Amino acid sequence: MADIKKADRKLKYWGWGYEDAGLDGDQTKALLATFADGFGINPSRDGAFPTLDAIELPKCRLEAPASLEDVCTDDKFERVYHAFGQSQPDSLRTYAGDFDHAPDIVAFPETERHIAEIYEWAGKTNAAVIPWGAGSSVVGGVTSDVGSKYNGVISVDMGRMNKVLEVDEVSRAARIQGGALGPDLEAQLKPHGLTLRHFPQSFQHSTFGGWIATRSGGHFATLYTHIDDLVEATTTVTPAGDIVSRRLPGSGAGPSPDRFVALGSEGALGIITEGWARLQGRPTYKATAGYRFTDFFDAARAVRAVSQAGLYPANVRIVDGTELQVNGAGDGSFTLMVVSFESADHPVDAWMERAEECCLDHGGTVDVPWRDNPDAHLQGAVGAWRTAFIRMPYNREQLTPRGIISDTFETAITWDRFEEFYGAIKDATQSAIRDVTGHDGAVSCRFSHAYPDGPAPYFAFHAPGDPQNMLAQWQELKTRASDALIKHGGTITHHHAVGRDHQKWYEQQRPALFGDVIGDAKKRLDPKGVLNPGVIVG
């Protein structure tokens, strides 16, 4: 098999991003001090992730056919790297050296034909196929643990199909391959003065195809922030053939193919090899402001007012006191609201002025003013939060070895039910932490997105774990939080996707008969059931 070299910078198999990126010593100290001082959460161990040498892999059970030899490898690092995504249990199992389920082969297809050949091969040998964008799933969507029904596992890394193939500057759209990473596709669009402007927190290590498969939500809080709305057409390669939708700005011809076989399909129906995406001009006018609220619900009402005003800010986001404190951006005494507008076309003053009125009307006070302040996004609590937000994905690799449980979950709910819902979810999570760990832990909340009819609350929880039992502890916490989400009318996921970790609750949330319809689609498109078993179709 081929000796496959990746980019110059080596990726971590035990955490987020490249080996040379992460928290430095001082940042780690500060993080641990925040937990200890603010919440009484102290390390319960001081361990380390296993080295590559120390990890034992089962023997590779598969041999690539000749036509795929050049794009397949059983290299140890690749098998280890592709065994897990970025979830809390992924981190815990990596720490434990639990790699029995690692993929036998990692394939790096370069063409649709390669993918079709992988399906054929998998069908013949009864191997599972795990589509892999860049492995940023926090819900077990790429974890190659498929049980004993398969004779092998092939992780299909789309990293070589990473080009922007065509740019249409007139319509502002581009044809982009599924394996293009966020930064790579933006770099290819930049010379055209255009941007996809889709910035999920995973931006650096997630792909265009992965965004579509998981119905990704971007950093922006309103309007065109979901990949759903940015997709003009898709090409999905399934074991039964290709599904290529027509490139159209809008269509009312029957149910949308993009919205069924591509968006939300999570690798269970096919692999999205390319798509046409809607682009925007690169913003030149920007304004950001920060407001403090002593009451979290007042802040939520301000978000509602701005969301229902038809202003469509780039951001309208609140971060509760605990979430600020956990991230070193506040002392816990206030909720922060960030509002920002951007435009490639016109000054945004009129928009910003009206949004500020909404914030002040609901009891906000200015933390960072927007007028004549181009650096607002770097100042005060706004800037501190921004720095923490960018750094956040690197925290877990420091916390897992120290026995601190650290996870997030996110949902959406209509405004009428929000306050009760927020209380119920927070209580359920907090009491679960007390029951499971004997400590209070920290449960915090921010809004990731805001709609006229409701917010998307994003919860984080931290607790000191029992080193011998952390995976089971996490599972219990996850179960009780997820049960509460479903019971109180939320969605099990707003933009993190279903994956293996949410499948049980997804099946409760999804209308049963619609589940049957998806099952039929699975049988039609993936008749041998090789694609991402256990995800979307149970």
Next chain:
Amino acid sequence: MADIKKADRKLKYWGWGYEDAGLDGDQTKALLATFADGFGINPSRDGAFPTLDAIELPKCRLEAPASLEDVCTDDKFERVYHAFGQSQPDSLRTYAGDFDHAPDIVAFPETERHIAEIYEWAGKTNAAVIPWGAGSSVVGGVTSDVGSKYNGVISVDMGRMNKVLEVDEVSRAARIQGGALGPDLEAQLKPHGLTLRHFPQSFQHSTFGGWIATRSGGHFATLYTHIDDLVEATTTVTPAGDIVSRRLPGSGAGPSPDRFVALGSEGALGIITEGWARLQGRPTYKATAGYRFTDFFDAARAVRAVSQAGLYPANVRIVDGTELQVNGAGDGSFTLMVVSFESADHPVDAWMERAEECCLDHGGTVDVPWRDNPDAHLQGAVGAWRTAFIRMPYNREQLTPRGIISDTFETAITWDRFEEFYGAIKDATQSAIRDVTGHDGAVSCRFSHAYPDGPAPYFAFHAPGDPQNMLAQWQELKTRASDALIKHGGTITHHHAVGRDHQKWYEQQRPALFGDVIGDAKKRLDPKGVLNPGVIVG
């Protein structure tokens, strides 16, 4: 069976709306003069639609089970009225007294249980079930002509399930029954200061459920104008059971059920009995302006500029010279562009100013100014076009008896291909009219909707028909125009839906494998194949 009374105002079976509404004598004269003087299109006959007495109906083949007796009728008017929608062939066949296919029974269910019982009855007797919102389909979507495979036809009129069941003023959403007509649901929302603000041209005679089933597009040209985006949750009653989606402002949990079994299902998968819809505040700030362009493509470029500026006007619409002339709103020498903004929250001056710059930059001159002009929408070409637009659905009942072919079709295309596409579609339609009728006819175009990545062009064509052969003539014109749409990359429908008239081209446009997936869904949800045969699933 029950003696079923409808509302006080009697509906026409031969045309649009109520018997007491339509063009008066002068308006009809003016319409005919416009065609004769402007385009040499003269009446080729002076006939009349058949009276109800003159129409012969086949004997009713079905008998309602006892449990449905109160909600079923074989009343002659109801059977005649429910035999056709509002398409050109529907009008021609009504004129010809072609009612052999009329439904045997018209049912007016009052509950989901009634609908389930209708399915059972239909399954047992092998009768076809035609879901009927308010019969405004212009594409044969409710035409009860299902061929000889069925032992009867039941038209299911949703008119008794017409309530707004719940209003959530906090989230701005309402639970609305599928059979609620546009004006009725707006009247029920008005006391709450809220509006669905979905105004398709068919508004008066179309329903919430019909809008969802056909992916309706509202009058507004940008942003939240499609019912797709206004739907928060749906209840679809299928022969296999109910599909009830969860009420959520947003969700990334797998493929969207609303987007597959409700939106675009066109009565082939189930009947949408209710849904939660997103509402808006009733606009209090409004501004409208009109601009003239000597070049149609300059006007299109101005639409593109406004659409890509991120301003999201309520309207940004162009109407070409011919379309203005056909409707008595221009002399054919200029294209009109209408721009308007609305808000329930804030003055719209800043938005309007920037949009006006875009129009003037592209060579527009002011036809109707917006500043300090609350009656702008009633003035100049803008007002004349508006009057014609409201009256338009009443034209055909004057034209069919006079042997004048009158139809519209609509599509969408990305901006990069628009100019060539427009030329190709116009040429194909015009040369088809010449070949088929020996006259030039009139082919005109406006934009119904505008997206950042492309417009939705809406074409109208008029031609003098051969009284003996009008249906075949229309079919040839429709075929050649539709062939051109598909060949040149457009969609067969942007918001008119598929129905029976577009099925052939829809099947060309739709990815074949996705067609199989829909076929599987049909088998799952409607195993006996009773629902709207020939629509969506061929």
